Amino acid sequence: MGIVVQKYGGTSVGSLEKIRFVANKVASRYREGHDVAVVVSAMAGETDRLIRLAKDLSPTPDPREMDVLVSTGEQVSIALLAMALKDLGIPARSLLGFQIGIKTDDAFMKARILDIDTQVLRKIFEAKEVAVVAGFQGITEDMEITTLGRGGSDTSAVALAAVLGADVCEIYTDVDGVYTCDPNIYDKARRLDKISYDEMLEMASLGAKVLQTRSVEFAKKYNVPILVKSTFSDEGGTLTTQEDADMEKEVVSGITHDRNEAKITILGVQDKPGVAAMIFTPLAENNINVDMIIQNVSADGKLADLSFTVSKSDYERALAIVKGIADRLGCRDVVGDTSVAKLSIVGVGMRSHAGVASKMFSALSSVGINIQMISTSEIKISCVIDEKFIELGVRVLHDAFELDKSRGEA
């Protein structure tokens, strides 16, 4: 009988009926004799409702107050879940960030967990109570409320599992695991039983929205196995864990895609030191995240074309900023394109297998898909393509790498 940390997402506690269902799930785990800590998100839609309130009130809501505001969502959930557990005869206690001592830095709206005091939780376990912990929130040294950014409850759960030395961190959500590609796009998508931390990290940051990227970094650092499962089904589940020999057999583990990309190209940039910084520093200062960056050296070696991608929601602002800079730098022109998307393949096996990139490019070209930008890491290759081909691209790559066949069979 060990320590179990469970996390339930917003859709899993989206109604009173679902909260009762989750309470029963927690209760049965508790009755098996485990020490149980449950991390809960805000009820589905609640965080968005609160953010909308703030944005309707203020053009630039103060970040400190934003965290005071949105952290109420999880507070409501934990109170309700603790009530539901008590109705089942399970001793339970809700806990806020400040009560449990989830210490973070003071970067409001995107704080990082520094430390968790386990003393309170140990006492709760000794008293044979279930700890119902508010996800997403923490507290600074000065007792200021912070939040961990979108999806932060995953990180809360993994961090708790790490400091408690839990056997596993169970993440319950509305999907039953991580798939080789989006099952809504291709019915041959296969659920992965196991995936490495590095692969999950790439998948998470490439647009497969199952886990918050930071939670996977945390899990990798402290070697916490994460089991992603459906709240409403006992079947399935994907375990994210340390890389093992089995995983390396597979060249590519999954295909991800992200429609939330827009491309900006600056034509005729002077190819000299400092120019890139002049372009990207103002974007960073405006909190615009730049994803892929590609620079083509020009034929005469003096002028280059520079392309990069941003999220579609940042596109207009980014374009305006870049046009201003390009004018001052005397660039030829700035052009943008919002009808692009990113298609990626991920797999730890790439490290030891040659020819993966060429197989990807051939597969895309075989159906006439033009590749506009390419970026690679040790275990992933991403291509920017025309958005209208994104579903076709996913299916073609899924077939090319035979992802419908399970690991070891390939």
Place this chain on the structure above:
Amino acid sequence: MGIVVQKYGGTSVGSLEKIRFVANKVASRYREGHDVAVVVSAMAGETDRLIRLAKDLSPTPDPREMDVLVSTGEQVSIALLAMALKDLGIPARSLLGFQIGIKTDDAFMKARILDIDTQVLRKIFEAKEVAVVAGFQGITEDMEITTLGRGGSDTSAVALAAVLGADVCEIYTDVDGVYTCDPNIYDKARRLDKISYDEMLEMASLGAKVLQTRSVEFAKKYNVPILVKSTFSDEGGTLTTQEDADMEKEVVSGITHDRNEAKITILGVQDKPGVAAMIFTPLAENNINVDMIIQNVSADGKLADLSFTVSKSDYERALAIVKGIADRLGCRDVVGDTSVAKLSIVGVGMRSHAGVASKMFSALSSVGINIQMISTSEIKISCVIDEKFIELGVRVLHDAFELDKSRGEA
């Protein structure tokens, strides 16, 4: 330039537009050079929404979790008001019960304030910031969230004003003061410029729902003047303060009425020691508040009739409990009546004026209103009458005591 404590009720912050309006009011007070602490309630309807959530989830929601749940209402308000103030260029900071150190006992849902640490507030004033404080909530020594009961934000504000030594506690609400009677019932109702703590205490507990009774007790104890004003008008206002010579000139200050009364009568009760305790202890154990109690000694001195009133919402439960006890005691019968209401006159002048009661009874009898029960205190007389005569009763008494004429003129 002193310290000003303001409190805005739920209807005053019931929409984003109203929050902006309140922010402007606070800002102008701040710009006058005062140190300003603002106590805010939950947005109108929010506390009820949260209570309904809990009651829909659980037949008997756990009180500790109830407080975790409902305290989110004020948390949302303070975050939004602080944002709105910052948009006006006013440095402001929201503060929760645990951040400011509003220490209470651990009676969840009806906690009492034990102490408020002024250190945090003093620092905020030194930094020339406006403190936006969550009303209604506190924190126990064990860092448990508590709430102060319905209307508790009034008490939060008065308590803050007391510990800070504020010149005045301004309570902004949807009415512009305390009236000689309900202006919706009688258009001759006159707003009182001034009222004593004791009168306000009686008015509050007799059904004039302007201030939480406890807040007035607090104000009296620490001699904090309370100014009740309308949020949306600069006119009017009623100051609750220490009794002065002016007030004593007036025999009766106001008429209150309360429709939320129901009467239960036990017929043929044995007139011996301990019987009353046998009847009222079970009611108290079931959290049923008994208001007026009248026992008529019977003719033969052995059997008596016992009548008492409870709120209409407790009536059915109280009746069932009392019937069980009456059976065991061998009483003759138990009868109930929900069509009653309480009509009261309040005034510190009663202490020194004779004939007030007989004037009240004569006035009621002059229009044929039968008095079913009477109870008195030093500064009030209450009568239970048939509910359908309550408006007539208010008007008749208002005329009889000439309350349309202002103090000093009578």
